[in-house]
Amino acid sequence: MKYVEEFRDAGLARGVAARIAAEADPGRSYRLMEFCGGHTHAIFRYGVQDLLPDSVRMIHGPGCPVCVLPIGRLEMAIDLARRPEVILCSYGDMLRVPASRKMTLLRARAEGADVRMVGSVDDALRLAQAHPDREVVFFAIGFETTTPPTAVALRRAEALGLANFSVLCNHVLTPAAITNILEAPAIRQMERVEIDGFLGPAHVSVVIGSQPYEFFAEEFGKPVVIAGFEPLDVMQSILMLVRQINEGRAEVENQYTRAVGRHGNAAAKALVAEVFELRRSFEWRGLGTVPYSALRLRARFARFDAEARFGLVQSDPPENRACACPQILRGAARPTDCALFGRQCTPQTPLGSCMVSDEGACAAYYRYGRRARGTEAPA
Amino acid sequence: MSGAPAPSGVVEMRHGAGGRDMTDLIAALFLSAFGGTGQEDQATLDLPPGRVALSTDGFVISPLFFPGGDIGTLAVNGTVNDIAMGGARPLALTAGFVLEEGFALADLARIARSMGQAARAAGVRIVAGDTKVVERGKGDGVFITTAGIGVVRDGACLSACNARPGDAVLVSGSMGDHGVAVMATRAGFDFETEVVSDCAALHDLAGALLDAAPGCRLMRDPTRGGLAAVLNEIAQASRVGIALHEARVPVRPGVRGACELLGLDPLYVANEGKLVAVLPAAEAEAGLAALHAHPLGREAAIVGEVRDDPDRFVEMETLLGGRRIVDWIAGEQLPRIC
Amino acid sequence: MCHAVPARVVEVLPDEHAIVEVSGTRKTVSTVLVGAVEPGDFVLVHVGFALGRVDPDEAEATLAALAEIGVVPGQAALP
Numbered sequence: 001m002k003y004v005e006e007f008r009d010a011g012l013a014r015g016v017a018a019r020i021a022a023e024a025d026p027g028r029s030y031r032l033m034e035f036c037g038g039h040t041h042a043i044f045r046y047g048v049q050d051l052l053p054d055s056v057r058m059i060h061g062p063g064c065p066v067c068v069l070p071i072g073r074l075e076m077a078i079d080l081a082r083r084p085e086v087i088l089c090s091y092g093d094m095l096r097v098p099a100s101r102k103m104t105l106l107r108a109r110a111e112g113a114d115v116r117m118v119g120s121v122d123d124a125l126r127l128a129q130a131h132p133d134r135e136v137v138f139f140a141i142g143f144e145t146t147t148p149p150t151a152v153a154l155r156r157a158e159a160l161g162l163a164n165f166s167v168l169c170n171h172v173l174t175p176a177a178i179t180n181i182l183e184a185p186a187i188r189q190m191e192r193v194e195i196d197g198f199l200g201p202a203h204v205s206v207v208i209g210s211q212p213y214e215f216f217a218e219e220f221g222k223p224v225v226i227a228g229f230e231p232l233d234v235m236q237s238i239l240m241l242v243r244q245i246n247e248g249r250a251e252v253e254n255q256y257t258r259a260v261g262r263h264g265n266a267a268a269k270a271l272v273a274e275v276f277e278l279r280r281s282f283e284w285r286g287l288g289t290v291p292y293s294a295l296r297l298r299a300r301f302a303r304f305d306a307e308a309r310f311g312l313v314q315s316d317p318p319e320n321r322a323c324a325c326p327q328i329l330r331g332a333a334r335p336t337d338c339a340l341f342g343r344q345c346t347p348q349t350p351l352g353s354c355m356v357s358d359e360g361a362c363a364a365y366y367r368y369g370r371r372a373r374g375t376e377a378p379a
Numbered sequence: 380m381s382g383a384p385a386p387s388g389v390v391e392m393r394h395g396a397g398g399r400d401m402t403d404l405i406a407a408l409f410l411s412a413f414g415g416t417g418q419e420d421q422a423t424l425d426l427p428p429g430r431v432a433l434s435t436d437g438f439v440i441s442p443l444f445f446p447g448g449d450i451g452t453l454a455v456n457g458t459v460n461d462i463a464m465g466g467a468r469p470l471a472l473t474a475g476f477v478l479e480e481g482f483a484l485a486d487l488a489r490i491a492r493s494m495g496q497a498a499r500a501a502g503v504r505i506v507a508g509d510t511k512v513v514e515r516g517k518g519d520g521v522f523i524t525t526a527g528i529g530v531v532r533d534g535a536c537l538s539a540c541n542a543r544p545g546d547a548v549l550v551s552g553s554m555g556d557h558g559v560a561v562m563a564t565r566a567g568f569d570f571e572t573e574v575v576s577d578c579a580a581l582h583d584l585a586g587a588l589l590d591a592a593p594g595c596r597l598m599r600d601p602t603r604g605g606l607a608a609v610l611n612e613i614a615q616a617s618r619v620g621i622a623l624h625e626a627r628v629p630v631r632p633g634v635r636g637a638c639e640l641l642g643l644d645p646l647y648v649a650n651e652g653k654l655v656a657v658l659p660a661a662e663a664e665a666g667l668a669a670l671h672a673h674p675l676g677r678e679a680a681i682v683g684e685v686r687d688d689p690d691r692f693v694e695m696e697t698l699l700g701g702r703r704i705v706d707w708i709a710g711e712q713l714p715r716i717c
Numbered sequence: 718m719c720h721a722v723p724a725r726v727v728e729v730l731p732d733e734h735a736i737v738e739v740s741g742t743r744k745t746v747s748t749v750l751v752g753a754v755e756p757g758d759f760v761l762v763h764v765g766f767a768l769g770r771v772d773p774d775e776a777e778a779t780l781a782a783l784a785e786i787g788v789v790p791g792q793a794a795l796p
Contacts, residue, residue: 001632001639003723003759003771006780010626013699015787038719039715090766092567094711109621119566119641119714120765123745145719146716148750149766152757158447203719206761206769229721231699232783239786258775259761264771268750348709359717368703569765571743636740640762642720716720716764 003258007230008046024242029196030056032241033331034179036174036201036361037064037235039227046231046369051378056238058239059331060361062177063201065141065170065355066093067360068284068329072314073170074099077139080103080168081113082309088115088126088132090139090282099354100317116146121153128157128165137215137306138167145203147171147295148268154301158308166306169296172282174204176293180227180284181330183219193332199234202256221250228256276299284355286325320345323352335362342354342366385485390478395512404666405510407714408488411506414444422506424471427530433525434458435541443486443520447561447576450523451493453651456580457602458527458600459501463582464598464654466535466589471499473507473526487521500578503527524677541596542617545665548683549656551584552577554606555634558648563637568714570640574633579652584675588654591669592662600654604708607646609655610683610693611707623695623705642715646705658683662671666700721763723771726754737762 006367014255019151024030034040040060043049049058062068075149078099083086089104095106095117109115115133118124118166121138128136140150150167157165178198200213213224227237235359237255242367255258275298297305306312323345335341335354347363354362387409393400404571410417417596438454455472462469529556556577562568581600589595598652601609605626610621630645638645652675658666663681670676688694693705724737724744733749736761744762748754751767760767 001636002725003725003776004639008698010698010700011789012783016783019786031725036719045703046697046699048699050701051699064717091716093715094715095713096710119567119716122765123567124568142716143719145721145763145768148768149747149764152747152749152766176786203721203761203763203768206721228779233779236779236783236786249439255779258772258779259769265750267752268768271750322475344423347706357717358715365708569744573741633741636738636742639722640724640739640744642744
C-alpha cells in the first residue's frame with residue numbers, strides 16, 4: 001500500500017529508535033502527549049513504546065471523539081432511533097458505546113429501533129431520498145477531520161430541498177481541547193501535569209493546517225510537532241520533539257509535510273464556516289465543560305438540526321465516582337492507576353470514557369498493552 | 380446436472396406442508412443435486428471402525444451469494460471442516476432447510492447445486508435432510524443447518540487443550556479473504572474488491588498434515604473472529620500463552636487494502652478455507668512442507684509459538700518489533716472512522 | 718481519531734466524485750473538498766471523502782530523512 005507500508009518499515013524504525021535513545025537525555029524525562037486517538041491507537045497497535053527509552057513517556061490525550069461524547073448526547077441519539085418514523089444513521093464507532101443501563105444503539109436496534117451503520121454521510125442522504133416517508137437522522141461525531149463531510153451533506157440537503165433529513169451534531173474542536181488541558185486549574189483530585197510537548201493530530205491538521213498550533217507554542221512555551229499517521233511518522237515526530245526540548249525551543253514543526261500545510265484545506269474550512277457556528281460551551285466527557293469547543297448548525301440550516309427539529313433535551317446521567325478518566329485524559333494518571341481498570345471496567349463493560357473506544361487510553365492499554373498483574377484472567 | 384432450466388416461481392407454504400408439493404420440490408431441487416431417493420425417514424450407513432466424530436452448524440449469512448461461494452458451499456464445507464479439524468474423515472452430511480415464503484426457487488436451485496458440487500468435491504454424501512417453510516418476513520430467504528459424521532483416524536488425538544510450551548503455531552494460508560469478500564457485498568461498507576472467499580473443504584489438507592506430523596496437537600479453522608479468536612480460544616483451553624509474529628502472518632494485498640480502508644484488523648476477519656495447527660516443534664518443518672505441497676496450503680507459514688503464560692495472552696511481535704496483545708474481542712469487529 | 722487512508726485516483730467521475738484504489742480495493746469517494754483530481758493523484762480518504770492530497774515529493778523526502786536518521790545510530794546529530 002503506497003504511502004502506508006513504507007512508513008511501517010522495521011529497519012527504518014530501528015534506526016529512528018536508536019537515534020531517539022542516543023539523543024534523549026537519560027537524566028531528564030520527556031512527557032509527550034499525543035492528542036489524537038488515532039495516534040494512541042497506532043502507538044499501541046505497533047508497540048511503539050517498546051522502541052522508546054524509559055525517559056520518553058507517552059501521555060494519551062483526549063482526542064477521541066467517541067470517548068469524549070457525553071452519555072447524554074448518545075442517549076439523544078438512542079431516543080431518536082426509538083421513534084418509529086426515524087432511521088438513525090451512525091458510523092460504526094458509536095454502535096456499541098453504552099449509555100445508561102447498558103443501552104447501546106445496537107441493543108436498541110435489537111429491540112426494534114431502525115439503526116443503520118453508514119460509512120459516509122452520503123449514505124444517510126441517499127436513505128433520505130429513498131425513504132421520503134421516514135425521518136433520516138445522521139448522528140454526526142468527530143473532530144475537524146470529520147466535520148467538512150457533514151457540511152457538504154448539509155449543503156446538498158439544502159440544494160435538494162430534502163424535507164426528511166437532519167443531523168444530530170456533535171462535532172468538536174481540537175485547539176480548544178488542547179487549551180483546556182494546558183489551562184485546567186488544580187481542582188480537588190485533579191492535578192495539572194507538566195506536558196513537555198505535543199504530537200499534533202495528523203488528519204485534523206490536513207484540514208486546519210499547522211498555523212492554529214502556533215498559539216500553544218507561543219502562549220504556553222510547548223513544542224508541537226504535527227505527526228503523520230503511521231508509526232514511523234510518530235517516531236520521527238518524537239525525535240523532533242526530543243530535539244526541541246533539548247534545545248529549549250517551543251515551535252510548531254510539521255513532520256507530516258506530505259499531507260499538511262500551514263493553512264490546511266481552505267475549501268473545507270470555508271464550507272464548515274458556512275454551515276456551522278461555535279457553541280458557547282460544550283461538555284466533554286471526562287474533561288468537563290470546555291468553552292467554544294464544539295459546533296452547531298447555523299440558523300440558515302436550522303431545519304436540518306435534529307435537536308431543534310425533534311425538540312431534544314439532553315439528560316445528564318452521572319458517571320461512576322471511582323472512574324479516573326478525568327485524570328487519565330489529562331495525563332495525570334495512568335489506566336492502571338484506576339481502581340476500576342481491568343476489573344469492573346473492561347472493553348466489554350466500559351464504565352468510563354477512556355474505555356469505550358479502541359482509541360481511549362484505557363481501552364488501548366487493555367487491548368494492546370500489558371494488563372496489570374493481578375487482574376483476573378478471563379473466564 | 381446443468382441443462383435443466385432454472386425453476387420459476389417462489390417458495391410457498393404448501394412446499395413445507397408434507398404433501399405431494401413438498402415431495403416434488405425435494406425431488407426437483409434437492410435430490411437431483413444431492414443424489415438419493417428420499418424414500419426413507421432416515422439414512423443408514425456402514426461406518427468404518429474407529430471413533431465417530433459428529434458436528435453440526437447453522438448458516439444464516441447474508442448475502443446468500445458472494446464472490447467465491449454461497450450459503451450452500453459454506454454449509455457443506457463448514458461442517459466438513461469441523462469434522463476434519465478433529466482428525467476425522469468426513470463421510471456423510473445431513474441438511475435442514477428453513478425456507479422463507481417468497482424465496483425464489485431459482486436461487487434455491489442454485490444453492491442446492493452448490494451444495495451438491497461441494498459435497499462431491501469433499502467426497503461426502505448428503506444423505507438426509509428436512510425442509511420447512513416459514514411465512515414471509517420470518518426468515519432471511521433460507522437458513523441451512525448441516526450436521527456431519529466422520530471417523531477419527533487411528534492415533535489422532537486432537538484437542539484445543541493439547542497445546543504445550545514450545546509447540547509451533549502454523550496457518551495454512553492467507554488470512555481474511557472470506558470476510559473481506561462478504562463485506563464487499565453488504566450495505567454500509569461500500570467498496571469493490573477482487574478478493575474472493577477462500578471457502579474450501581479442508582479434510583484432504585488436514586489429512587496430509589497429519590500424515591507428515593502425526594504428533595499434531597490440534598487443528599482449528601479460524602472462521603468468525605478470525606485467527607485472533609482461535610488463538611485466544613486455544614490459549615484459554617490449553618492454559619498457555621501464544622507468541623505471534625506479525626511479519627509472518629500471510630495477508631493478501633487486496634485484504635490489506637480493504638482492511639485499511641475500513642479500519643479493520645485482518646487478524647479478526649473470517650476465513651472459510653484455512654486451518655490453524657499446533658505442532659510439536661520437532662514436526663513443524665515437516666508439517667509446513669506437507670501444507671506447501673498441497674494446493675490449499677501454498678501460502679502456509681509458521682507464525683508463532685506456544686509458551687508459558689499464566690495470563691494466557693496472545694502477544695504479537697509487531698511489524699516494528701514492538702509488542703502488543705491480540706485481545707479476545709467480545710463481538711464482531713466493526714469498521715471505524717476514528 | 719481520524720482514520721484516513723492514502724489512495725490513488727484511478728478514474729474521475731462526474732459530479733465531483735472519483736474512484737480511488739488502495740492495494741486493489743476500489744471505492745467511490747467525493748472530491749468536492751480537494752477540487753479537480755487526475756488519475757494517478759494520491760488523496761487522503763476519510764468517511765468517503767477525499768480530504769487532502771498526498772504530495773509524492775514530500776513523501777520521498779520524509780522517507781529519505783528517515784533513512785538518514787538511522788544511518789549513524791548512536792552518534793551525534795548530523796548538521
